[in-house]
Amino acid sequence: MSTDRTPVGDADVCVIGAGPAGALVADRLADAGRRVVVLEAGPRFDPDDRLERQERAIRPAYDRPDVWDGDPERDVHVSSNEDWFYPLNHTRVKGVGGSTLHWQGMVMRLHEDDFDSASERGVGVDWPIGYADLRPYYAEAEREIGVAGADDNPFAPPREEPHPMPAFKPSYSDGLFAEACENVEIAMHSVPNARNSEVYDGRSACVGYGTCQPVCPSGAKYDATVHVERAEERGATVIDRAPVQYLEHDADSISAAVYATPDGEHRQEADSFVIACGGVETPRLLLLSESEQYPNGLANSSGLVGKFFMDHLFAGMGGTLEEPTRQNHVGFLTSESHQFYDDADEEVGPFKLEFFNYAGPSPVESALGGDDWGDELLERLRREYGTQVGMGALVEQLPREDSYVALDPDRTDDRGNPVPDVHWNVDERALRTLERANEIQREILEELGAEITWQVGPENTGPAYHHMGTTRMGDDPDESVVNARLRTHDLENCWIVGSSVFPTGGAMNPTLTIAALALRAAEHVDAELK
Template identity: 70%
Template sequence: MSASDDGDERESPEPDRTPSDRVDVCVVGAGPAGGLVAHRLADRGHDVVVLEAGPRFDPADRLERMERSIRPAHGGREVWEMGGPRDAFTTPGELFYPLNVARAKGVGGSTLHWQGMVMRLHESDFRRRSRDDVADDWPIDYDDLKPYYAEAESALGVAGASDNPFAPPRDEPHPLPAFEPSYSDSLFAEACERLGVTTHSVPNARNSEPYDDRSACVGFGTCKPVCPSGAKYTAESHVEKAEAAGARVLDRVPVQRLEHDAAGERVEAAVYATPDGEEHRQEARAFVLACGGVENPRLLLLSESERYPDGLANSSGLVGRYFMEHLFAGMGGTLDERTRQNHVGFITTESHQFYDEPGASAEGTESSIPASDDDLGPIKLEFLNYAGPSPVEMALSAETWGDELLSQLREGYGNHVAMGALVGQLPRAENRIALDPGTTDDYGNPVPAVHWRIDDRTRRTLARANEIQRTILESLGVDIEWTVGPDNTGPAYHHMGTTRMGTDPETSVVDPRLRTHDLSNLWIPSSGAFVTSGAMNPTLTIAALALRVADDLDSRL
């Protein structure tokens, strides 16, 4: 420990990162799934330890992190200190996958930087084989998750109007009132009404009014990558509640591997490393993997043994397989009127009209969106309330100064509009998370290798989304300037399918309660369990699955 020059201040001592005596539950990962599981179990009297690979981030630093995020000298990854050997990866697949663009390692996990959009999957998402003769049905259905969706919405503090006529049935309103539509949303609403396209509000995990000791949103507009006010939900909330209920949370302790008993039937310990390079074993009666759709399969693959030479819980050979993503389709341009742009930071209006029937036509008084006979996946249409160039970027790239620059900014900013959409991939075994032994992390472990390609059905669905977007924008009178579609699409960074759920141990990794088939005391609440991807942002479903796992564990302990 080093003292300051005057001897009055000293550095804070490192926290104790030695293992606890054998606990009831060891949770790996302090993101939304880990935080919810840890809180519920600790609150019910169970002895819980949480192991998190990344650091704790001080909430007092949020404003500085926001300022860093909007300065051109800093990249988005720097905001949450991503990069370097710890976060190395490779992408040997057909397409480059930019894994670190939207990852965050630390207490809070992905919710540190997420946009905060939270929708329930549709009933149809659980029955793609029965309904569309593609992929497989989930071994659970919407009704199994319905009460947990409601609990998850309360836990996260979801603002919504419950006005979506295409959404699955619900028994209660959202906990908080919805955010008002933006001005550009109102412009879209008029065009959509003429075309016969129904618009509705978007559920958001951010406070429209004070809730759960967090303030209402104050409009910084930088939700992704950082919310300085704390109005947006992060899993830090439930990690803190878990600690208040008696759980122990260790940060900066990346788990290196899981060790099982002699029979290969139960996990005995999580072996983790501390910042000083020492390894420790945390023993527990039950283990919960909650570090996401990439790091969960990576840890299982790293935990190979004589009993499991291909990786832990991998007797099916499917750990890491069936990696799925949501792909983005978008289109935008300018109007001959002001759109009152304001970087709200989150979407307030969508249309799920083409979700269950993506090929359906839309008939309105002005013109129609034609039907499509192609085999298509679900489409979630988004109306973007900030679509133009950043004034900061415009000023930095301009060759003028003073009043002339100000005039250019006034003329070139404030009349842009755009639409987005998400479509989902079908599960394909060749899309997978594997290990790359040729590249290692800071502890010498093989890094994740992302094998990824986009199938023809997804490309057709992206083209269909563009067709609908073009019809709406042209009806609005937009001079279309850019398109993102089948040939230049990118991922939404929703990692799904890598530890898939099923009843048959030969064709899945976890059972319908998300317990691994191979080991009786290992649960994996994650979007990795998704059998199909749908087109909805996955975090609310992850939260619902986590709460369901916590109840299952509570009944068994």
């Protein structure tokens, strides 16, 4: 493996970030014959280490950041809103592959009304593009990633072709929920998953390790290293451990990305730049690149870089049954419900219901987390394991200007740069939506006959770690950072890809929309280079 981290000469495009958005853009542009260089802040992980990382994931001595080598000095951050603390490092990964190394792997399309929230729901803003504009790119993204799904969701937006692979069969616990849902007239349907239900694209079918989040040892779950490696085969250069410190520029364009390496600092020049650092690090990089031309941060003539930070909120409920549930038999979701999603209005937002296959601890976690052994351990496992059920829900948070990512004036990272301050706020509509989701979850669980033992709702909700909105797209340069083609309004050779461009978040896991937008943006970047 090469450790040459020197700049690439005559680069057409410099992509900053090797997560799903950056990887897809790099692969598409390399395939078009462009000279592409990718700068990634974190390391390239050895795939042979994934079993060891799986072991870390199930041992209580390790925290989530330890699984993918989180660095407290490199990744330090601040959350300045005391009312809504944001645990940024709990589920982020810096490295080649980015967040897809540890993600759950659910890939839904946004609904049609998600693109027209202001017009259809009376809140938020409308996107400058509609579902019809993104629809062919959704299909392309599903083929690129490899999605297992079915056409059994009557509430989903229209599609043009079947999913690339058949859906995973409903789990045993899904079957327990099905009768209760039928009795209370709630429809269940399959979950589209970015994991192989059969051999696909040279990767094996899922073999059931069950540790999907935060590590899939088999490679059956898609991660962005697939497209990073493909881009390299097509001639792209990927430089890891190369955090970009700032972007050199004049009033109209970027000239170079200045990046640090273990061996020193370098300048990567290119004709065009694509920033794909995620919803926190993308605005941070732009703010770190302030200058005389852009005293408030690069591409920030609107003053909105970092503003409108959004996440999805979690609502959950669970308990126990007086019968086996095979908890943790499947490590991902196989059933959900979008039945209430399009009821959204000004008062209650969109949400989707999830039926957990992994409620309660696994037997391994239970055993490792206790002090007992032998017969005592066996008796405790029989008593505590195997009868738990749970439900979840994702809830939309509206964009608000007082929810933002900024530079902290006092803290710096291991390179001496100001760290991100994630100042997270949550709107009242989201809290009402959490209450509504909890009401439906309780109805289902009581119909199931469960003894409810836990609830996550308005008072103790938390984020889903989907960082959105901080460089929003729009037609008006005074009200957005990038246009409908994801090029910045201020700079003629700078594009931003990723969920930071979402004007609103909906309540669907964002990665498929990230991928679709990245494929669409790659076309526009390539066209501008001709």
